[in-house]
Amino acid sequence: MKRKIEKLPGESAMNAELLYQPLIAEIGKNARAGKKLTLGEMVDLAERLGVRLSDVVIAEAMERHHMTAGEVINAVLEAFKFNLLALEIGLTRGNSFLLGTIGRELEEKRRHGSAVIGDRFIDKAVVYTLATEVGNHEVGLQPCAGTGDSCVYTGLLKALLETRRSRREIGRLAALIIKIGTFFKEGKKTTGCNMEGFGAGAACTAAALAEMGKGSPRQVAKAIVLAISPTIGVPCTPRVIVSGLCATHIGGAILIGNLAANLALKTSIAVPIDVDVMLAMAAAVHAQAAPVITEINLDYMRPYFKKEPIVDSFIVPDILGQEQEMAGRILERAREEVRRFAESANPLISPFGEAVVGGSSIAVGSPTNMGRIAHELFQGDIRKVTIELTTDLFARRAINVPGILMGAVLGASTKDIKAYHGILKEITRRGIVVEIKQVEVPEVQRISIEATGRSAFVDALNRGGGRLKLLDARPSLAEARAAATRLGIKLAEE
Numbered sequence: 001m002k003r004k005i006e007k008l009p010g011e012s013a014m015n016a017e018l019l020y021q022p023l024i025a026e027i028g029k030n031a032r033a034g035k036k037l038t039l040g041e042m043v044d045l046a047e048r049l050g051v052r053l054s055d056v057v058i059a060e061a062m063e064r065h066h067m068t069a070g071e072v073i074n075a076v077l078e079a080f081k082f083n084l085l086a087l088e089i090g091l092t093r094g095n096s097f098l099l100g101t102i103g104r105e106l107e108e109k110r111r112h113g114s115a116v117i118g119d120r121f122i123d124k125a126v127v128y129t130l131a132t133e134v135g136n137h138e139v140g141l142q143p144c145a146g147t148g149d150s151c152v153y154t155g156l157l158k159a160l161l162e163t164r165r166s167r168r169e170i171g172r173l174a175a176l177i178i179k180i181g182t183f184f185k186e187g188k189k190t191t192g193c194n195m196e197g198f199g200a201g202a203a204c205t206a207a208a209l210a211e212m213g214k215g216s217p218r219q220v221a222k223a224i225v226l227a228i229s230p231t232i233g234v235p236c237t238p239r240v241i242v243s244g245l246c247a248t249h250i251g252g253a254i255l256i257g258n259l260a261a262n263l264a265l266k267t268s269i270a271v272p273i274d275v276d277v278m279l280a281m282a283a284a285v286h287a288q289a290a291p292v293i294t295e296i297n298l299d300y301m302r303p304y305f306k307k308e309p310i311v312d313s314f315i316v317p318d319i320l321g322q323e324q325e326m327a328g329r330i331l332e333r334a335r336e337e338v339r340r341f342a343e344s345a346n347p348l349i350s351p352f353g354e355a356v357v358g359g360s361s362i363a364v365g366s367p368t369n370m371g372r373i374a375h376e377l378f379q380g381d382i383r384k385v386t387i388e389l390t391t392d393l394f395a396r397r398a399i400n401v402p403g404i405l406m407g408a409v410l411g412a413s414t415k416d417i418k419a420y421h422g423i424l425k426e427i428t429r430r431g432i433v434v435e436i437k438q439v440e441v442p443e444v445q446r447i448s449i450e451a452t453g454r455s456a457f458v459d460a461l462n463r464g465g466g467r468l469k470l471l472d473a474r475p476s477l478a479e480a481r482a483a484a485t486r487l488g489i490k491l492a493e494e
Helices: 013-018 021-032 039-049 053-065 069-078 081-092 102-111 120-139 147-161 167-187 199-212 217-231 246-266 275-304 317-344 361-375 391-395 397-410 417-430 477-487
Strands: 382-390 433-439 444-451 456-464 467-474
Touching: 021 039, 021 053, 039 053, 039 167, 039 217, 039 275, 053 069, 053 167, 053 199, 053 217, 069 167, 081 102, 081 120, 081 147, 102 120, 120 147, 120 246, 147 167, 147 199, 147 246, 167 199, 167 275, 199 217, 199 246, 217 246, 217 275, 275 317, 361 391, 361 397, 361 444, 361 456, 361 467, 361 477, 382 391, 382 397, 391 397, 391 433, 397 417, 397 433, 397 444, 467 477
Parallel strands: 382 433
Antiparallel strands: 382 444, 444 456, 456 467
16 A cells, blocks of 8 residues: 655654655666656656655655755755845845845735735745845845746745744755756756746746645646746846846746646646656747847847946947947837837727637637638639648647638638537538648648639738738639628738
């Protein structure tokens, strides 16, 4: 019978240590084979042996460093000593060049009521996290993936230390947090809050809160996956030289982690993605996206960078002049870009598009409207439909192809639930041949209809919100535009 590793009332520390032995033996097998356990493998092992994920983390350290569980926990908590000192400075007297006295201000609010969301523990974790960042700007911080995620870990730990939980339990949770953080550290290759304060912080918070809530290892993994999802690709650099913006990243990590843990523990939401796949994807996106996103962010944020006159005195005046000239044009450029949004935006009194079945206006709504336009252009009976979709739309073909076909064959709107669920049978009944192709060009969606009378073709770019940009059409682009107008389909010009 599987037994959970937990110290029962009256159980000695020695007995608790003995309970780790089967785990250590399992981990030792991998060590002898020259393999380190991945996060997903730790989850699988914990599930198989009926233990907590943090128990596997502790046991691995015991096996690797030849320490007792108590020694591991003591070492983990001791590692936070300097960062907790920085937190106290940020909470009491710190003044950050980017966040000001946010730690003291929120702590004052918290002591007299609610500081953030009204949950005492979460409010503490957020306030302490932000205070740690203030302390970081005053005395520095020991980084994990970076200093951003260390803020989250430290703030969360201080909130845990102020609960009635035992030192052993808090130590296990801290070990779980740090273990996950070390994976993010290795996945981080360049700048990017997705692999640091926001992403790693949210994932570690989700794991700790899910295990605090008595979640199974599988539920903890689900919480981590849910927490990583909204953080993927989020950049960092401009935010750490512009006042204020870091606050919602590292504070948001606690809030996202809390939401993810609650979803994993309190709902039956299906999350089939292995935690290793999610973490590996986040790291891969980070490496590719960060340089591109950061260049754009630097461009727009340049006027708001913190300046140090003495440092700038070391820069060639011509370069400083060029920077100032570029910065001076940013607001004007941004105004014009946003003005174009205002000019093409839906009226306030009718802001929404037509309802979209299938769950996504970009994956289903826009492709379906392409099919609806094609329906207006053909004559006779349909013999064959050929659909060409860009990579991401092709991957989501299970939800968008029924929409495209119901639009093309039946002329059904995006809100026609009955047609959406019945079109595949209807295609079979009519004997229509369907071919689906993948194209490598971004945003492309095309449809060709071979009919007994007049055939039709629509070539478009997906613009989300049910919108599309028409590139070409047969019999003519003009007829396709006219069809879109009749159907009330909004066409994008760019």
